[in-house]
Amino acid sequence: MSPEPLEESSRDQPSGHRGRRGSRRGLVIAVVVLALFGSCGSVWWIASQARTPEQRAANAGPPPPSDVTATVSDQRIVERLELTGRVQTSSRTTISGVRPEGTSRAVVTGLPAKAGESLRGGAVVAEVSGRPVLLLPGRFPAYRDLRIGDKGPDVRQLQRALRPLYGVAVTGTYGPATADAVRRLYAAAGYEAPRSTAPPEAAESGDEAASADASPGTRARGGAETDGGTGQPPASGDEASDRATSAARAPEQHQDTVGGTLPAAEVTYVAAVPATVVRVSAEVGDTADGPLVTVGSGGRQVRATLTADQRTRLRDMPDDAVIRFGEGPYDGRTGSLGSLRAVAGEGKGDEGADEGKSDTYEALFVPPAGTAKDGARQQITVELRKSPADSLTVPVSAVWTDLGGSASVTVLENGSKRDVSVEVLFTYDGLTAVRALDDGLRASQKVMLTRRGDSSAAGGTDG
Incomplete structure (x- = not known):
């Protein structure tokens, strides 16, 4: 059989058929190579896991003993308490409406005071049934209507409030000079002053005079009500005696004296002026039987809410603790702690509040003199303790304590160890302030914390 026909037959085969045979050969080669690599990897892994019993025991044993050290520092430890508070006035008074005499209903007809506004003495806080509620400085609320001839602590309070405005003498007797100042007070506010209506019976010489045959007094009527934030009327000494007889009215000089009457419903007293409007609670048209306006007066304070633990730390802070104000109106200045108390409704009492009845307390910090917006946010840092x-x-773990209570640290220097007796001053946040009892301890030296792998070398701490 001749070979030439075979070669011709091979040449006559299509090129695509030859390409497919080449691809199959390459695939087979790749599979063989991968199998070889996989076998080698398996053999290597099995070999790497093979260990003699001695090698396994060595790997399972503890590392060789070594010393764990720390560096002595001369940086002072400061125990701080970080708080956030709000600026507020030291005294707050909530003003409620009372139906004025001669009206059938108590309706809010005007609210000229706006939140954030500063009010001076004689300002109109609100208008109820067409009549003003005037703001004056004083220690206690008005508790009766005043008329010419009246005497008592409430008259003296009114005269003290009018003295810087109109030069009224403080005599304790509501006389013509006081009535004229009341008339001018109303006129400045844009209202007509009330007139006295009692029938004339005898002449009065002035504010200093008091009637010898005073007629029986009338029952005291309530006035522009407050929340008691301005204090209570005096109750002892001459003022107590005056209050007992203050209802007795002297004969009036004139039947129709403008300013001869000051209704309690038309005046409200706050601790000091100027006062700041904290909140306006009512709207024009409301029935004036609830809170209308809240005003703050007196100096500023910063109120911060506390947990029971924070309250305890402040209560027990040393006398040399420092209170610093951070971000806020008083930034960079120092202050003092005014009081600690349980949040209203949660506990009762002040410094000695029952901690079992409240989980929330508040601290009132006294800032330096100066003005700040009511409600402004203020950061407070209390430095409770500071190392000398x-x-x-x-x-903490560097301090070793023996059975006798003596403390020491172990200094590592030039490959040797030596114990140095120390006095523990205080510990805070994992650090301890110490004072060496000799010259053997300095900043930047290394002290031993513990010896790794040596159970016999366990450090003690002095808390």
């Missing part, structure tokens, strides 16, 4: 300038700082 001559003390050194080490980690």
